[in-house]
Amino acid sequence: MSEMTTNHAIAAQIPGEDVPRGERRSYWANVRERLGHDPVTLFFMGVIGAAVGAALLAPWVAPHDPYATSMLARLRPVGTEGHLLGTDELGRDMLSRLIWGARTSLLMGILPVLVALVIGGFLGVIAGFMGGAVNMVVMRIMDVFYAFPSVLLAVAISGTLGGGMGSGLLALTLVFIPSLCRVAETAASQIRGLDFVDAARASGAPVYSIIVTHVVGNVLPPVLIYASSLISVSILLAAGLSFLGLGVSPPTADWGQMLSSLRQGIYMQPLVCALPGLAILIVSLSFNLVSDGLRQAMDIKS
Amino acid sequence: MTLDTVTGSAPVQATRTDLLDVQNLRVDFTSRAGRTQVVRDVSFTLAPGEVLCILGESGSGKSVTLRALMRLLPQGRSEITGQVSFQGEDVLAMPRRALNGLRGARISMIFQEPMTALDPVFTIGDQIAETVIRHTGVSRDKAMARALELLELVRIPSPERRLRAYPHELSGGLRQRAMIAVSLSCYPQLLLADEPTTALDATVQIQVLILLKQLQQDLGMGTIFVTHDLGVAAQIADKIAVMYAGRIVEYGSAEEVLLNPSHPYARGMLASTVSGQARDRDISAIPGSPPDLRALPPGCAFAPRCAFATDLCRRTEPGLTPRGTFGHVLCHHAQDLASPALVGATVTAT
Amino acid sequence: MMNFFKLQGPAARVAPRPDPRDIGGPRQPMLIARNLRKHFPITGGLLGRAVASVKAVDDVSFTVQKGETLGVVGESGCGKSTLARLLMHLVPPDSGEMIFDGQEVGARYGLRLRDLRRNMQMVFQDSASSLNPRMPIEESVAYGPRVHGMGRAEARAHAISLLEQVGLPARLFAGRYPHELSGGQKQRVNIARALALDPRMLILDEAVSALDKSVEAQVLNLLRRLKSEFNLTYIFISHDLHVVQYISDRVMVMYLGEVVEIGPVERIYANASHPYTQALLASQLHADPRNRVTDPPITGDPPNPVNPPTGCRFHTRCPFAEAMCSSTAPRLHPLAGEEGHIVACHMADPSSGHARAGRAGLDRLGMARPLAAKAASEPPCKEGLRA
């Protein structure tokens, strides 16, 4: 026992070692705390929050009916009385359309990535952790999808399915699965080779328990960071699909769709016509910056 | 042995014949988080043909010291101050071009992992020849002949064949010999070796150590050899500098430092070597672990782990106490501890 | 072939303490490993077919008595870690069998793998990668017991008490993450985790090799104390002969996947009889500058385990090698007059036909220096040590 008391004394003598750290704090609590100290990320999370909030509350916050046309008030400039952000080529209120458009655009941005995250992440973890033949089969299938440029693939799938919001969502989801799967697979196969996984196996843990407690927790951070950066890509791709007439069909408000239909007015009201593009830019930029912030907050050594 | 306590950093006497004279070398790393002093008040001298071992645990600043001598630290993020004079030239004030002429020619360096220091896409022969051509401007044929000579010098078997081998085709020991050959390509006067044998197996390590010692003596090269292994230091060193938390805590001849250490850390390190320990007794280990350089204790950096520490040690940093003919000890109680009667006493955890 | 048990020499050199978990009785070895073999295929070509194999562990047999420490030494790549992983069944053996306390592992009526792993645990060399970086250390320690059905609160209390036992007061450490610990502290956590299932045997794979000397001494002291507190049996793998001498009761020397010598620690260090063991011992460095090694005990590097030399695998570096050494592989042979000391060298077998047959241990490397004389006349490195 005398040795043990010495050991206590040792620990207390070393500077920085005498800080009590007996309480467990989960990894995610630490991430939250680090995010709390990062004003830039917090600000852009606020921007995204505002966009999502406006989209959810569109019926209440939008000042006008987004579909009400007016032949008399077409392409009014920004700052027009009653139409804060002007009107579009059919005289519809731009602010209201942007708010309603956020619904579809954000949906098209977030949902495909979320679904792809679950499916791709699952496949990637299984492929990476199991290795061997399982890995071979899963990853070769992914490679087939990977071989096409994502825009081309999205256009092809959505075109084959006949356009519309549903097929757009499906197309985008399929486009994101391979890359998310690859990120998860890389992370999982690295972790598989580490000694702590062997230590878990050596303690008699079954495979599912090892995956749930040791692998998922370590694969999630890189996958989440990557997924958050994909959201902006998804918004842009969705906008592209709408622009090509493959996504949401008119008159449904959607930022990409709006950008497409407004292009005729570009010489008369350039600012108004640029607004949907600006909205896309701000939201994608915010997602990218939040993704950067997440990466820093999730780095265990910080 | 006369001992006078000198406060502050007593300059180590340099003589005209010194190859290298380092005075009050200090290295700071700066980052967004702030400044960290990694190496402080490092002073030593090296005569031609002499081997100095820098001995210390990992993180004590050995590699940083070695790299600072060649100004091989990341620019902008590090600040080197003090004096490094090599054959009378001030290395720290030297313009870039002159420095490049020095590196690889009059001063050269070998590392722990030759795989990272050798270029994987060129043959061993090409790499040696390239260095020779860059520094001497001889023809390619001449350079290749020199490369062959060097491989023979470091005793690589069937050198003609190895000249055309890529680094990955060689075993660990041969690769390390090849790197030594590269570093000797221009007959350097000073060889800086950073743990060159740490990654090698025991039977190979001893071969490389003996080779290095012999080459160093034959070529009259001054050598600074960084290691964490007392056995390696004992095998090769003329002088030893023991580093702890970025400072040289004990400096002297190999015999003095290893057989009659004065600094409590040096003594503790010797006492805690496992070799020849009684099997049924605990080893007298130094308690605790080395300090974080970003949060050093106010007094002596070793005080929290030291069995001889007093309030004085915990309050004020010790100055240098000379020992032996040229060495010094960085400890408030160096004088008391130097008494031979105490040599047997060890630092114990209990 | 020689009777295997005759080769294993004396029963327990250390009297085992009575243990309620004991099944086979004090004379039954804790572990018997017989003819373990693992060859890793090297795949090549377009189809990824096996073109060669790394003979990482080749026909290795040994026993570990209850309560003793078996030291395993050898240069890197000689198969020590692979042996440890084979024993833990982290990689499946190609062939061979294991008997743990009288029960055959994996046999139909024998010991199940899950029960083996409860009784035998391992500490890995790399203290950093052997802990989950995103898990507080207390949870890492509690994970094993949780998997074996212990309740959350109980597992936590158990983990805390283990952390205290290895010298990490829970008040200061329990909630920390691995990156908040020094190397020595991480290795203490790894030891606590290995003890969490209350095992009877620990395999320590280079458990102190990556630590600084002063910290290494602390951890060795800890291991000695835990061994008696928990009534443990150790297999202690290391490339450091000083450490092995300090901690082991018996020592097993490996070269290129094979066992070349096993014996009681004093006999190995006093009368090493395999030329490779002699070379290893003669290569040891001592912290005394007056006592320098001036001639390398042997020359060259260990050969590649993909194509190990024929016959005795050491013959390419052995100063005593004769023609027969490169054609016939020596078997483990008991050394005359030394109980429990066995050597795989033709010189140890009086009937082998080697010119020095029966003189193993008498002509010594580093004493007689037959090699040094040879080295003076020949070029110092042998040709063709490595393809």
Ligand SMILES: Nc1ncnc2c1ncn2[C@@H]1O[C@H](COP(=O)(O)OP(=O)(O)O)[C@@H](O)[C@H]1O
């Ligand atoms: N490029 C660098 N930037 C910042 N800190 C560094 C750098 N290189 C080394 N350090 C720090 O300097 C200290 C000493 O490092 P080093 O000299 O490499 O130790 P060693 O004695 O093991 O060779 C360590 O704390 C290390 O973290």
Ligand SMILES: Nc1ncnc2c1ncn2[C@@H]1O[C@H](COP(=O)(O)OP(=O)(O)O)[C@@H](O)[C@H]1O
């Ligand atoms: N999973 C593996 N696949 C292929 N080769 C391996 C594997 N693990 C080890 N080896 C090879 O087996 C040999 C023995 O390795 P190892 O058991 O790690 O040696 P040691 O622990 O003694 O250094 C080495 O040549 C190594 O390259």
Ligand code: SF4
């Ligand atoms: S068998 Fe022959 S080659 Fe092998 S160790 Fe003995 S003498 Fe040397």
Ligand SMILES: [Mg+2]
């Ligand atoms: Mg270093």
Ligand SMILES: [Mg+2]
């Ligand atoms: Mg190993």
